[in-house]
Amino acid sequence: MAADSAPGTTTPIFDTVASLLRDESAFALATVVEGPAAGAKLLVRPEGTQGTEGTQGTEGTEGTEGTEGTQGTEGTEGTEGTEGTQGTLGTLGNAGLDRVVERDALGELAAGRSGVRHYGEHGEAREDDVRVFIESFAQPPRMLIFGAVDFTGALVRIAKVLGYRVTVCDAREVFATRQRFPLADDVVVDWPNRLLDQVGAELGQRDAVCVLTHDNKFDVPAIVSALATEVGYIGVMGSRRTHENRLVRLSEAGVDDAGLARLRSPLGLDIGARTPEETAISIVAEIIALRTGRSVRALSSSSGPIHG
Amino acid sequence: MREILDDIERWRRLGRSVALARVIDLEGSGPRMPGATMAVADNGEVAGSVSGGCVEGAVVAEALEVLDGGGRRLVSFGYSDDEAFAVGLTCGGTVHLFIEPLDW
Incomplete structure (x- = not known):
């Protein structure tokens, strides 16, 4: 753990978060706060917001702990074709969970809400194996x-x-x-x-x-x-x-x-x-x-x- | 988060490790909403806040433990929270925080 936060660690998702915040772009950031992949992240942007300058440089880089192999690409497997989304970055550990959280994150973002939701390990409804904090970063009024x-x-x-x-x-x-x-x-x-x-x-x-x-x-x-x-x-x-x-x-x-x-x-x-x-x-x-x-x-x- | 980006980026340029503490849930009355973020550098410098000043000291201690290899964690502070009876929100609410190293 200590090594992960050592100076020089690359932080592709945070860099994108910082860039989107500075551009005042809308996005949501989902973080597993309880479950096997605690700390894993998925950044979700609504349709029509992609292509903002200065936010494209961090995709395709290595991802977060415990989620090897699938992350870091726009529209990772399992999130492709989801309605209303232009792209995601990162993964919460598996495509099923990503797909469901992506949908929920877009809903929370549209409503300007932030909060914790719970899911089954692969995104099943009404289960409580994984808790995910979804934070909405709406554009400023x-x-x-x-x-x-x-x-x-x-x-x-x-x-x-x-x-x-x-x-x-x-x-x-x-x-x-x-x-x-x-x-x-x-x-x-x-x-x-x-x-x-x-x-x-x-x-x-x-x-x-x-x-x-x-x-x-x-x-x-x-x-x-x-x-x-x-x-x-x-x-x-x-x-x-x-x-x-x-x-x-x-x-x-x-x-x-x-x-x-x-x-x-x-x-x-x-x-x-x-x-x-x-x-x-x-x-x-x-x-x-x-x-x-x-x-x-x-x-x-x-x-x-x-x-x- | 937006208001503390400059501090975070300055610390990282200086080669410091950084932990983020974020309010993820709130029960009852509390001063800061989910999403409120405090950043803590490994030398104890702080930016942002997660309450009205009631629990920040304890959060810094937890964040430094996280940076010291103690692992990301959920922490709760409430008026009658047995685990943290010495520190709590004077307004009577309970605040739930997620504290993690900035390694993502």
């Missing part, structure tokens, strides 16, 4: 921030702390600059609705759109486009008067009551935030509370003054 205003910089910083991939978008090129938002992953000079036309289909429940522009010219088309996506959170900044005015304009633009009900406007929790940083925290706290279903007082459901 995305936050699109429309409007390169004062509050945007603070929201970028807080969102990065929480692990979001952050895009700042504003049609005004003097405001939407890398210098102003050094922590943003992308700064895009364009109309928000045009950006949403490009990336909207990728947005899901874990993602967020924050509209901070305060300007109906930009807000209304951005909100209409955001409502056409599956994004989990749509927050819109503005005073209560701006909000009332915006509701009228959104209705005129054809947004129905169900659409209006999806909006968090004014966005954020009612914590009396004053500074851009406090406001940013009230926004991300609202996103967390929405995900967890906790009861907290949101600005969109209260009527008092916004600032403390």
